[in-house]
Amino acid sequence: MSEQSKENQLVFFFGGGDAEGGADLAHLLGGKGSNLAEMSSIGVPVPPGFTISTEVCRQYYENDREYPEGLHATVQEYLGRVEELMGKKFGDPEDPLLFSIRSGAPVSMPGMMDTVLNVGLNDETVQGLIKQSDDPRFSYDSYRRLVQMYGDVVKGIDGDKYEELIDKKKEEVGADRDTDLTADDWKDLVGQFKDLYKEETGETFPDDPEEQLWGGITAVFGSWNNERAVKWREINDLPHDVGTAVNVQTMVYGNMGADCATGVAFTRDPANGAKEAIGEYLPNAQGEDVVSGVRTPRPLNSYEREKSGKDLPTLEEEMPAAYEELTEVFDLLEEHYQEMQDIEFTVQNKTLYILQTRTGKRTAPAMVKIAHDLAEEGIITRKKALDRVEPKRLDQMLHPMIDPEAKEENEAIATGLGASPGAAVGQIVFESDEAEEWVEEGKDVLLVRHETSPDDIGGMNVAEGILTSRGGGTSHAAVVARGMGKPCVAGCGALNIDYDKKQVEVHGEVYEEGDWFTIDGASGEVFAGQLGMTEAKLTGEFEELMSWADQYRELGVRTNADTPKDAELAREFGAEGIGLTRTEHMFFEEERIDNVRQMILAAPDVQDLRLQKEALEDELETAQESQIEEIEEQLEKVEGELEETLPQYQQALDALLPEQRSDFEGIFEAMDGLPVTVRLLDPPLHEFLPEEEEDQKRLADRFDISLGEVQQLLRNLEEFNPMLGHRGCRMGISYPEVYEMQTRAIMEASVNVASKGVDVQPEIMIPLVGIPRELEILRERVDAVCQEVLREADQVVDYKIGTMLELPRACVRAAEIAEHAEFFSFGTNDLTQTTFGISRDDAGKFLEHYQHEGIIDKDPFAALDQNGVGELLRMGVERGRQTRKALKVGICGEHGGEPSSVKFCDEAGLDYVSCSPYRVPIARLAAAQSAIDVQEDLTSY
């Protein structure tokens, strides 16, 4: 039949391994109808029937609820074809053919329209059903359902009235549940329902199957314009003139005797992805029996039996022919839908019917394996396989996680912010010292604190995981934990920690030091007790899939790594360089923090004296002759003080130099042949000073000053909004020696490893630039040190100097900034904070509510805000490249490992994304998906 004539066809047949329509005719057949046709046309045994097209619906409404001419005759003809196929007759008192009548619009409108089942039953034909099923209770129950649904759907009788009658009957006979009612009870109810029908409509319930059929069809077409459906279309902005199709399909039953069965199956194992069908079934049963739990379902086959450990007969053994046919259907469906399927089937008198098929849900490992295997089997292309894998779900495969079953059995006692993924089990301790002691004794601990500080590094380092009651995603705990690759739940406000009593109270429950907790650093859940864990594994299929991803993607993937260990791990995961090495984490390390603090003790004085000196020099330039002498005296005094203060400062920096150098050497060696971007010091100085008085005292003793002096310094350095304070390049401008020391360490390390044959590619990154001149000044200073080191060593090492774009102003002025930068790296964490004017640490108070209210779709700190932050990012890229065409541009915020953000970065023309080691595979896959998207439309397969 030609396409044109199909458009004019009013009724479409399906069944018997054939169909008049298919997926391409969804606009006429609706979703359900076209799926049934599709399955049938590829030879899947669906219960046969026919679909009355949406065109009929449209004409019906256009012609004042009159059906098109000839429809009755056509339906009659198609009904005959079904009778022929099934070998049964509609209205046959011996063995009646029964139908379901269902709506099916081109777009899914779940539950909005009506359905009538068991059409064709009456007092005569029910006897035939009893004979066939040998089950009067089932037969009368089916009959009463028809009467009930027909009354409800066709005549609009209030459904509650039927339920009242059932309830009354249950009371009468002392039955608790519907299933306690007998065949006679149901039979009686059929009578009562019919009486109700008469009462409500003034008409007798139609016994004539044909009358039932047309009543049902008309009711379903009518439901297209019922109140619910109209409202639903309004809410979802759908057109009202599309219409619905009506599907008239043979009813099949799995409870017609011993040669009947019903069950569910997956075409592959959804737990691990193995190419083995699994499933459950029940002989002589209805579909709902399989899930109700009244009877124990049996395993589909030996694979399932072995896996489940249920020593029961299988369909494979009991009904080998049906099973054989089923496995053929599995292949048919997988090949056609190119996906693992989740199927409902019924065997009615030895004949297999597939009631439904849909894409099967699966675990992350199964997702990977199935995508891989389908490609290897030639069912899908590699590109399609890559597209099938959800990058986000890989996360759980890359970290140890709580055993899903254990998670289901236990309820979280509290939920905080999932600040660093992975799960951890340990005994809770509240002090870092204690954590270290306990671990030395061989215990596993979880460090539980209000917040962590640099003084907790030791404890954090030995703990299995970290749990804090305050702070957010960029709190010390969160940042350091992520850096360490250690699970962390932060800002869990429900914890009331009492350090003195060494206990924590959670919703009225008190837990003591030493109690076991389990935390999930991805979901933020906290559990009491020891939950079982599953280890992360990189299967061969996963690795192979990743290599396919690398073939297609254009976007580079680097990692954020602060240690050689992390760098190595990331390289194993496929990182092509380091996009961000944070030098401050090195500062936090225990043996160095003293030197850092010594430097900080002197730094504000040095800065202050220098400012005074500058001011005096300025004064001198414009001074009257009479003032010159006095100014010169003051200047001399200030210079004297500066000379006294500088050594302490410089000495501390000198001590840090070799330590930083060796840090960099390790990282450069691990990244041999790949670029390494090192960010110069970013956080404000006060972050390196102790918060607890006890630690402050220790610091005071160490440097032979008073506690008061330490606290005064802290007060001086304290900031109202540290996020917007004296940090990043602002500090680099104020304290040139710090950046100079770091640059020297980077370049000396480069020279050292290069002389050992390592291919070192250092990229020095200056953070938080907002004003082009900031970068101009610092670039010059940094470059001078680089040149000096290379001159001293008489060696050549290629290096780059660039900057982070993390402020709106930097994006706006990117053209000028690019004059001084060989590369840009977007720091989208800070860019998000400044663009939104939202502190990530404080956002918890309202962002949750925002998501609930639909004010934001996603947490902008998790997925890049493409409309706001993204527009500034694009502006930065465009303007930067206007100045410097070859400008290398990357992103090193945490968005670099989030799939939708990676795709955005690819489209925005970035050269690479950089993310934490564990997210590197996710970014590789997301980048491949983005490239595939661009290259071709996958739907054309």
Next chain:
Amino acid sequence: MSEQSKENQLVFFFGGGDAEGGADLAHLLGGKGSNLAEMSSIGVPVPPGFTISTEVCRQYYENDREYPEGLHATVQEYLGRVEELMGKKFGDPEDPLLFSIRSGAPVSMPGMMDTVLNVGLNDETVQGLIKQSDDPRFSYDSYRRLVQMYGDVVKGIDGDKYEELIDKKKEEVGADRDTDLTADDWKDLVGQFKDLYKEETGETFPDDPEEQLWGGITAVFGSWNNERAVKWREINDLPHDVGTAVNVQTMVYGNMGADCATGVAFTRDPANGAKEAIGEYLPNAQGEDVVSGVRTPRPLNSYEREKSGKDLPTLEEEMPAAYEELTEVFDLLEEHYQEMQDIEFTVQNKTLYILQTRTGKRTAPAMVKIAHDLAEEGIITRKKALDRVEPKRLDQMLHPMIDPEAKEENEAIATGLGASPGAAVGQIVFESDEAEEWVEEGKDVLLVRHETSPDDIGGMNVAEGILTSRGGGTSHAAVVARGMGKPCVAGCGALNIDYDKKQVEVHGEVYEEGDWFTIDGASGEVFAGQLGMTEAKLTGEFEELMSWADQYRELGVRTNADTPKDAELAREFGAEGIGLTRTEHMFFEEERIDNVRQMILAAPDVQDLRLQKEALEDELETAQESQIEEIEEQLEKVEGELEETLPQYQQALDALLPEQRSDFEGIFEAMDGLPVTVRLLDPPLHEFLPEEEEDQKRLADRFDISLGEVQQLLRNLEEFNPMLGHRGCRMGISYPEVYEMQTRAIMEASVNVASKGVDVQPEIMIPLVGIPRELEILRERVDAVCQEVLREADQVVDYKIGTMLELPRACVRAAEIAEHAEFFSFGTNDLTQTTFGISRDDAGKFLEHYQHEGIIDKDPFAALDQNGVGELLRMGVERGRQTRKALKVGICGEHGGEPSSVKFCDEAGLDYVSCSPYRVPIARLAAAQSAIDVQEDLTSY
């Protein structure tokens, strides 16, 4: 002479009330030459002379340092014209004509090129000078200057060598200063200088005046390419091929006898602007005598004598003809230059010569009066008068200020941030309670605190001014003080306040409670003691000038005012409405803070319970049947708790309603007929809670809870970066009742005053919107309350609902935001903070250094950053108006009163600026200047 031939003319004459050139020939005559020509051509008696053009310089260098043909003859001819005019001869031993030879390039190159004075002196002519001046000492001093300068300039002899000879001579005769040397000493030095000349050059010093003249001319042309001049041009990016002109001008002397004098004068009084010339002179003296202080200068006229109180003879009396001529010159100059002039003059043998004229410096009040008067006198247009007034300088006229003399005599003991302009004197107290007590006793106090908090409102209210040791421009002290129009110096780190001892230590000096301090809230200076004050006055001229400004400006000017008093003041200053009423200041008022705090005590619980409720409702929607019961139970429990908590919360809000309403009534009445923009609550809740433990205790007692509970609440509300925290519309979303109460208060107040006949135009402003949906939700809620109130009152009041644009994201998404806003108001304080990523409160640590290093020109919190913040602002305006053409757009950040920012706002198409009352006149003027700029080029006058 035609223009073309002037271009070819090599030498230009000036003097005798005529000149061959003028200001339009600066490219040929240089700056100095064209000015002399200009003055002479309008009849000002300048010492005559001639200018050798820049063209000669260019030809000189092009032709290998050869002068153009005929130059010598022309110079000879012009020299003759000067001789004729002066009635003296060059080289005449009886009465020699003497010349100065000076460089003068088209662009100013101060001090870079050379000068030779007293050209024409030799052993013979010096006798003529002695005869004429009757002053051998002066004559030989002049002679030695010629020899010295000639040797230095023409022959490049090291100037130090001359100085050494002078020093040796002084030692010889026991003289301390040059003025102690006698005529003979100088005569002797002339000989020594000539010997030195011979030694250094091998030539005899030229006695021939003509040789001196050409030597001088050639040396000055030569100095165009001396090292200093070349370098200076390089630094200043000036072309090297422009060349300099050379001015040969008659030397005149004010010390040639009793009929000679020399002096300085202003054409109007620079102190108050009165149309009265003032000045000083000395008879028979040289210019340097007037300023050296060796002789007491005499008043120019009776006006000056009266003003200065010096009972000395005046030029007016002593040399009436010269004085008469001088006053004519004043008129001539003012009419020509259209400005008050600062003049140097000399009377040589009764003949008046003007040596120099330039625009005179003046005080702010004089600036206003002179601009006004010049316009009234018809010398300049009103537009030009407006353009003449520097808006910034008006600030000091609008506040009481420290008497400038007192300020000069006293040195500041410390300097903080000038946080709220105006000056204040008072006895220092450290506690607000005490401040109130002292004021009750009739004392004037300055409140001195580390920082202020809402608990200090009482003390701040009675204090003359506020001084804090911590905090910046947006600290509580600064913001509240500005709101109160009270002087404030904030963040004065040099103060070490000891509350217990009731004293403050500043740089080692200890001041006790009760000691007097004077503060300058504009400059940030702090003085010990009571300094004299001058009161602010708005003179008639000032008012009139402002009315002219209003005629030209297109930009509206509103005010930021939180009280009826401020509103009235601003209206007096010409505000055309209120652009920002901050409702939080009303919250801080003493009698209300309790209600505010009661609300806050409950608010987080209410929010928390609501979040729980929402989460449970969400769960319920997707729950399995088996879970429903449990969820419903939990839901019931939460709803129960919410019902318990809400009354405390709602009760506090109910108590605040009438108070807020009456606030608004007062403001609306004061602004009858003008729009009033009210911003709904903006600061985070924790700002309203007490910081000091003592106050916390009081709060706990007041509400019958424990101190621990108060502190726990504070900890819960505490934020890492409050600037980026839970504030503005985010709070409005979390706590709908607060905005609803405020909206109700605004609309009820509107209805109440409208019924009294007041024309009320409320504009409700929702702060800190970054996401269009935030505004959509809040606008709907606010609008509903407005409608409700109007319905209840059965009245019509036009109101507007709009938003503040103060986040980069809001600018980027302005098109969508405008869908829900009838107006935009840019909050450029916060927009600057977020665009730069700089917290204003913390910026002090590095912005000062940034200015010193030239990283920024101006503090971006004082003058709008046009390149960065400005670009986002423009984006916001454009995108907003794309959606809503008639969108009203203003600015209410503190930039609204800063002239360059006002101009930017005008150009960016804003409808109005809004600033503090005292800055309204500044904004009016700046807006007028911007409009004038646009309308015509002022240089075409």
